[in-house]
Amino acid sequence: MNQHTVKAFDNDIGQLRGLISQMGGLAEDAIAKAMQALQRNDLALAAEVRAGDKAIDAIEAEVERLVVQIIALRAPMAVDLREVVAALKIANVVERIGDYAKNIAKRVPLIESEHRIEPVSVLPAMGRMASEMVRDALDAFGARDAPGAVLVCESDAALDDFYDSIFRTLVTYMVENPATISQVAHLLFIAKNLERIGDHATNVAEMVYFAATGAQMADRDRGGDKD
């Protein structure tokens, strides 16, 4: 894309994109670390994730400040306007993604560590899948890549299937091992959090698509939303 005649405008947009990218990196990292903490029962790492959420919140506030400033001082139009508005909304969604990672980390100390149950071993794979969706959605924002955004949305169905399969496994496990119900309930919530992270990554991708093209992404079959 050509540069703005007013160079400071390019600097502002560049700064905004930098903040979104930084925020996305922190959110991906939080998901990965939360899942690692779960897998290794690493309470220190879980605490680190919880504390780290404040940094994500701080960047969200900075994005809001910068967006208001850009709208007030630069009067962005067309693709610039769409991108600035998308950045504001994306920051809000990434902040929620960070909250889900924090919630996963919060559950780590609550899960009884003496008797690790077998189904926990498949959760990290789901975590990686969710985290990849977040990364791909934000990469698409960075590259103004509408086809990339569509791919992210399409990949949400696989994450939903993964969730359904884990849900059935965990419910079966609870039925067979009632003593583990409280532990497995936490795992259910963690799987649900990862599924929601995928939905949020999908939302980000939809905003990226709108910012890049000016059109809403065509309706797609999401295989039904999970509540």
Add this chain to the structure above:
Amino acid sequence: MSNEPKMTARHVNVSYGPKQALHDVSIDIEQDKVVAFIGPSGCGKSTFLRTLNRMNDTVASARVDGDIRLDGQDIYAPEMDVVQLRARVGMVFQKPNPFPKSIFENIAYGPRIHGLATGKADLDVVVERSLTRAGLWNEVKDRLTDSGTALSGGQQQRLCIARAIAVDPEVILMDEPCSALDPIATAKIEELIHELRGRYAIAIVTHNMQQAARVSQKTAFFHLGTLVEYGATSDIFTNPVQERTKDYITGRYG
């Protein structure tokens, strides 16, 4: 009738001597809408505006080809009375240009020479109605005999709009009507444009893109003498189709 465009331009070419200023411009000016013409200096937007009431006739070297119609009537036809045309298609210029006469006379002059009002009572009605529609009546009603040139710049511009309205035009052309005004006077003119819409078809040339976005329902982007893109203002400013439009309205031009 209301679905028919008020004015149509088809394949309009304008040259000043050897230099071609407009290339094959086709556009409809709709009734009940404000259309904004935007584009960088020298893009042809003012030239095009001036073809709509034959202001280019006064430029000796200007040559206009193509077909421009008002309610389906060819305005360049030999039988067209240009004075009548300019009453039907009024114009407001960049710099307010009131006559060096009283406020009353500024308004009354047009209706009188066009025979729209004759007696003092008739003229009083026209003057009050025109000044009211131009949002100026309350500010000047007690000093109608003062000179028009004694008003502030913003008031002078509204006086010029009142003068254009006084002869009951169907279309009002505005060539950067706010570029010599402060923001408050500008806001008043913009509000006035909103109020006049519906009664008149309005075409406005402006360098201020925010103003185009605020006052118009349709926007036409001109560049290098061609009409690059014409569409709903909300589309042009959020999602233009042509690369040149995108670059211009996002401030990436040149």
